[in-house]
Amino acid sequence: MRFNPSLTSRLRIGFLVLFALLLLVSLLGVGRLFQVRVNYEDDITRFSQLELESERLRSAFILEQAAARPAIGQKLPSQTELNRAAANFSEAAGRAHDLTGDEAGLSSSLSQLIANEAAWRKKVAQPLVNGNIPSPGLESRLTKEVTNSGDALATGTRSARDDSRDDARAETRNTTLLVAAGLAGALLAALILFSGLINSMRAPLGRLVEGARRLAGGDLRTRVEVGGPVEIATLGRAFNEMANSLERDARERDRIEQMKDDFVLTVSHELRTPVTVVKGFAEMLTAQRKSLNARQYEAAEVIAESSAQLQKMINDLLDLARSDAGKLRIEPKATPVEPLVQRVGRQMRPHFEERHQRFTVSVENDVPEVEADADRVAQVLANLLTNANKYAQEGAQVRLTATRVGDEVEFAVSDDGPGLGGEELDHVFDRFWRAQSGETQEVGGTGLGLAIAKSLVELHGGAISANSTQGEGATFRFVLPIAKDGQPTRTEPASRTKAGAPG
Amino acid sequence: MTRLLVADDSETVLLMLERRLEMEGYDVVTATDGFEALERLREAGSQKPDVILLDAMMPNMSGTEVLEQLRIQGSKIPVLMISAHLDAQEPDRMRSLGASDCIPKPFEWEDLIGKIEELAGNPPSDGDSSPDGDSRPDAG
Numbered sequence: 288m289r290f291n292p293s294l295t296s297r298l299r300i301g302f303l304v305l306f307a308l309l310l311l312v313s314l315l316g317v318g319r320l321f322q323v324r325v326n327y328e329d330d331i332t333r334f335s336q337l338e339l340e341s342e343r344l345r346s347a348f349i350l351e352q353a354a355a356r357p358a359i360g361q362k363l364p365s366q367t368e369l370n371r372a373a374a375n376f377s378e379a380a381g382r383a384h385d386l387t388g389d390e391a392g393l394s395s396s397l398s399q400l401i402a403n404e405a406a407w408r409k410k411v412a413q414p415l416v417n418g419n420i421p422s423p424g425l426e427s428r429l430t431k432e433v434t435n436s437g438d439a440l441a442t443g444t445r446s447a448r449d450d451s452r453d454d455a456r457a458e459t460r461n462t463t464l465l466v467a468a469g470l471a472g473a474l475l476a477a478l479i480l481f482s483g484l485i486n487s488m489r490a491p492l493g494r495l496v497e498g499a500r501r502l503a504g505g506d507l508r509t510r511v512e513v514g515g516p517v518e519i520a521t522l523g524r525a526f527n528e529m530a531n532s533l534e535r536d537a538r539e540r541d542r543i544e545q546m547k548d549d550f551v552l553t554v555s556h557e558l559r560t561p562v563t564v565v566k567g568f569a570e571m572l573t574a575q576r577k578s579l580n581a582r583q584y585e586a587a588e589v590i591a592e593s594s595a596q597l598q599k600m601i602n603d604l605l606d607l608a609r610s611d612a613g614k615l616r617i618e619p620k621a622t623p624v625e626p627l628v629q630r631v632g633r634q635m636r637p638h639f640e641e642r643h644q645r646f647t648v649s650v651e652n653d654v655p656e657v658e659a660d661a662d663r664v665a666q667v668l669a670n671l672l673t674n675a676n677k678y679a680q681e682g683a684q685v686r687l688t689a690t691r692v693g694d695e696v697e698f699a700v701s702d703d704g705p706g707l708g709g710e711e712l713d714h715v716f717d718r719f720w721r722a723q724s725g726e727t728q729e730v731g732g733t734g735l736g737l738a739i740a741k742s743l744v745e746l747h748g749g750a751i752s753a754n755s756t757q758g759e760g761a762t763f764r765f766v767l768p769i770a771k772d773g774q775p776t777r778t779e780p781a782s783r784t785k786a787g788a789p790g
Numbered sequence: 791m792t793r794l795l796v797a798d799d800s801e802t803v804l805l806m807l808e809r810r811l812e813m814e815g816y817d818v819v820t821a822t823d824g825f826e827a828l829e830r831l832r833e834a835g836s837q838k839p840d841v842i843l844l845d846a847m848m849p850n851m852s853g854t855e856v857l858e859q860l861r862i863q864g865s866k867i868p869v870l871m872i873s874a875h876l877d878a879q880e881p882d883r884m885r886s887l888g889a890s891d892c893i894p895k896p897f898e899w900e901d902l903i904g905k906i907e908e909l910a911g912n913p914p915s916d917g918d919s920s921p922d923g924d925s926r927p928d929a930g
Contacts, residue, residue, distance in 0.1 A: 556874075559874070559895065559896060560800050560802075560803060561802070562896075563803060563806075563895070563896050564800075564802040564803055564805075564806045566896075567803075567806040567807070567810055567899070568806050568809070568810075570810075570899055571806075571809060571810045571813060574813065575813075598896055602896070
């Protein structure tokens with residue numbers, strides 16, 4: 288397996304290396320600068336002392352000259368004074384020798400001076416003290432040599448001091464530059480290290496972000512490629528585990544949903560046969576009124592009504608279950624609006640008459656054909672009208688209209704009943720929901736009618752809506768698309784006669 | 791008197807249909823599957839039924855199989871198929887198999903009587919029998 292340190296150890300190593308480099312460069316630089324400074328100070332002190340000693344050597348030589356050749360008219364040359372001056376000279380020369388150190392130029396200048404002085408003392412001073420006058424040429428030459436070599440030592444010392452100062456400056460500058468370069472190098476190394484770290488995270492983090500977005504978008508099969516530093520890889524694995532769990536849950540939910548749909552479908556299907564039988568026999572009994580006594584007839588009638596209600600409910604449930612399972616099929620074709628609306632109106636009229644409600648049906652002239660399954664649209668209209676019939680009070684007015692609106696035909700059922708509140712309107716298309724106001728306790732029905740109406744209208748590619756103000760009635764509207772090449776509705780003779788009949 | 795042959799696999803449904811149709815004044819013969827329906831037809835001899843009501847889905851031999859058999863034999867007796875399928879294409883499918891008409895389960899009693907009367911060739915009754923005779927636009 289490839290070496291793949293964790294994010295924390297990468298960071299730790301990075302900081303450690305950076306810190307060590309900075310410390311090393313700083314310590315080396317400061318140490319070096321300190322050393323340069325100390326050396327410089329040592330040199331300056333040494334050269335100052337050497338200068339002092341060369342002055343002393345000069346003075347001692349002058350005293351030696353004075354001892355060997357005193358000023359005229361003063362006193363005689365003195366061996367004692369010469370010896371004392373010579374001793375001073377030697378002492379100074381010894382100290383100067385210690386100070387020259389490893390400076391070869393100064394060392395040889397000093398040796399030259401000592402040798403010249405020794406030669407002068409031997410050949411000029413000692414003979415003078417002994418009373419032998421040396422030749423003026425020799426004396427002048429040897430004296431000059433001593434003086435010259437003394438000057439040479441003084442000059443050499445001064446120039447050595449200047450050199451030392453220049454060296455120290457140069458050294459300081461170089462060291463400072465080196466430290467700066469070292470610091471810059473350490474920072475650069477750190478930069479490379481950290482950008483490497485960031486780069487190693489960028490790709491896997493990018494994949495995680497993209498994966499999370501895809502997952503949020505609903506693609507539950509999303510998995511990310513695991514990679515990068517240990518922590519990021521762990522995050523990737525955790526992400527994949529989460530996606531696995533989400534997908535498992537979704538599949539389980541789908542399975543349960545499917546089971547529920549199948550269950551409702553099967554149960555309502557199985558219920559249909561016995562209900563049909565009960566309803567059939569009950570209807571048969573009510574048709575034999577003469578052979579039943581009043582109580583028996585009443586019982587038969589209740590059984591017939593209840594089983595009819597049960598049958599309606601089972602059919603509604605089946606419709607919804609089929610709709611949920613995507614098995615509710617419609618067969619849309621160009622359908623004339625007028626006969627359809629009138630037919631439903633005719634079927635519903637007895638219910639309105641029973642409650643003394645005023646029921647009007649109006650279809651706008653030349654309404655085009657709609658692309659629809661006639662039976663299903665009739666079912667929607669019947670559901671809406673049943674609703675109005677039930678919820679509006681006795682004597683209320685209920686209107687059924689069909690008008691063209693743009694590329695669609697709008698069907699509207701409106702009443703001037705109690706209406707619905709805003710909150711109720713939000714739930715009016717929910718399953719098993721029923722308005723809780725007024726006379727509703729005596730209102731039967733399954734609470735499925737409007738939910739089915741909504742499913743059916745949407746299956747047609749239309750839309751349904753409810754409008755109401757509390758106390759001022761309610762209006763339910765839905766629109767259906769106009770049939771391609773649809774003809775305006777012609778009122779057929781048969782339809783006209785029948786439409787006229789009940790009203 | 792109009793004679794009917796009714797086949798349905800549910801005995802209670804069959805009993806209900808028999809009693810109600812008898813009450814309506816029909817002469818009813820029943821069968822619980824396709825084989826039995828063909829058997830009753832043979833037994834009937836010359837007293838052939840005027841209309842046959844067949845449940846489309848039955849065990850052993852289904853209504854559609856009986857229908858095919860009848861058409862192969864050249865029988866001209868009108869057949870009314872009773873189908874539990876709510877599929878919009880079902881009536882067309884049944885008709886293409888040779889059914890004279892089709893009524894979906896569950897049905898309103900008046901609708902059933904209306905269709906039987908129509909197939910039996912009886913003149914429409916003047917009363918309340920069928921305001922829904924035209925309730926299926928694809929029926930005509």
